[in-house]
Amino acid sequence: MAGTVVFDLDGTLADTSGDLVAAANACFRARGLGDLLDPVVDALIAFHGGRAMLRAGYGRMPSDRLLPPGAEDEDFDRLLGHYGDAIAVHTRLYPGVEAALDRLAADGHLLAVCTNKPEALAETLLRELGIRDRFGAMIGADTLPVRKPDPRPYRAAVEAAGGQVGQSFLVGDTETDRKTAAAAGVRVALVAFGPEGEALSRLAPEVMLAHFDELPGIARDWLG
Structure with a gap:
């Protein structure tokens, strides 16, 4: 055998970290937050999954910004969509x-x-x-x-x-x-x-x- x-x-x-981070950043940009993750510095976070990236980015938001209820679930679905559309760019x-x-x-x-x-x-x-x-x-x-x-x-x-x-x-x-x-x-x-x-x-x-x-x-x- x-x-x-x-x-x-x-x-x-x-x-795969570059494309994963890019997908997360697309979600942050859609909320007017800009690119909250760095594809090099935050590569390890990317390998812990989509929700880990989202939470890391949310933790860097300006203190005067609040997310609406259900934002993480909404962004996670968006992240998967962005990632699927550009899965092998980087x-x-x-x-x-x-x-x-x-x-x-x-x-x-x-x-x-x-x-x-x-x-x-x-x-x-x-x-x-x-x-x-x-x-x-x-x-x-x-x-x-x-x-x-x-x-x-x-x-x-x-x-x-x-x-x-x-x-x-x-x-x-x-x-x-x-x-x-x-x-x-x-x-x-x-x-x-x-x-x-x-x-x-x-x-x-x-x-x-x-x-x-x-x-x-x-x-x-x-x-x-």
Whole structure:
């Protein structure tokens, strides 16, 4: 049985922060607040999701401005719309992603994506980036009734790709991914090139991945 490598998407396969922040700023501008988030300084906030970005921006509003009731829910829907309309303007794959995916496939490994991005947006982004066909399965935030760090989306991704959970591992970039792997009883490689960088070592993953060039070797060690 081939082993399975499961990837998170945002902050792991691709730096999506620029387009996420742009979508949030479009919501702030619509309220006459201007661009409240910086695409570089606030990249880490972007990887915590749309509501995290909105709340961070609201916290920077002038003290004399008040939001109407329900503003966050309204803006969250708008954010998703803005993001879907411009999902791959600034987004780029991290260096070495495509070569690593090719090598993993050549070595016989199955590949899957398990993300907390809504499924439709994740599917669109993977297609825009030209890598959707590399993955045998894609599980998004709303594919199941639960999302990471619940282990069920991870298990579903492995099984849909044709693999077995006991012969798999996760590649991610957040504490959520670390918790997901622990809940699923598998190893995790956390990337050292995302917004948190080497600081993620505090989560004690089995491996800190410095570059995607290292991933095929890790897969051989862990999966055979």
